[in-house]
Amino acid sequence: LRNPANDGYYEEVQAVYGTRTRVELPDGSSAFLNSGSSLRFPGKLATQKERRVELKGEGYFKVTKDPERPFIVDAGKISVKALGTAFNVNAYEPESGIDVALVEGKVSVHVEQGKNSGTGMMLEPNELARFNAGENSLSKELIRDPRKYTGWTEGKMIFKDDPIREVVRRMENWYHVNIRLQDKELLNYRFTGTFVDEPLEEILNTFS
Secondary structure (H helix, E strand, O other): OEEOOOOEEEEEEEOOOOOOEEEEOOOOOEEEEOOOOEEEEEOOHHHOOOEEEEEEEEEEEEOOOOOOOOEEEEEOOEEEEEOOOEEEEEEOOOOOEEEEEEEEOOEEEEEOOOOOOOOEEEEOOOEEEEEEOOOOEEEEEEOOOOHHHHHHHHOEEEEEEEEHHHHHHHHHHHHOOOOOOOOHHHHHOEEEEEEEOOOHHHHHHHHO
């Protein structure tokens, strides 16, 4: 794809549904894409003043440190800015919300569009920034177990006292299916457990 800004080209990598894909970026950074996700970046990323990439879906990034050239992930209405760090961005459903989980280093998260545009916050390791699309706002919370947000890179779906609605959404994204709860009473339940690269049928049997 033509990139008129720097007379170069964009490259785009996609993870097919049901798979996970590792991407080595031109600047030495790496990205791990979850099922059905995509990453778009300029071919001249290694020489640009801002190392800017575009994420759709979920990605885990390990950024090569370069104090002079920040690494920026654009994910819908927010951007995540880092110099050298490891973090996870879940933007599967940007119309409802986006989560940014920091594993190591420091990042800043900013609202880029609409009400509260320009507002932001800094994250320390084991902190989560949560973007509420309905309010176009950011909030911060402490992460008790980072593996809940990064375990997918090892084929693990990890749930820690999560509402059934969130569990269902993650399974839908992971397996590229639609799941309907006939009994709405189930929405009042929460779930804790770990699944490791298990077929959807086995997981549904576990729930039933």
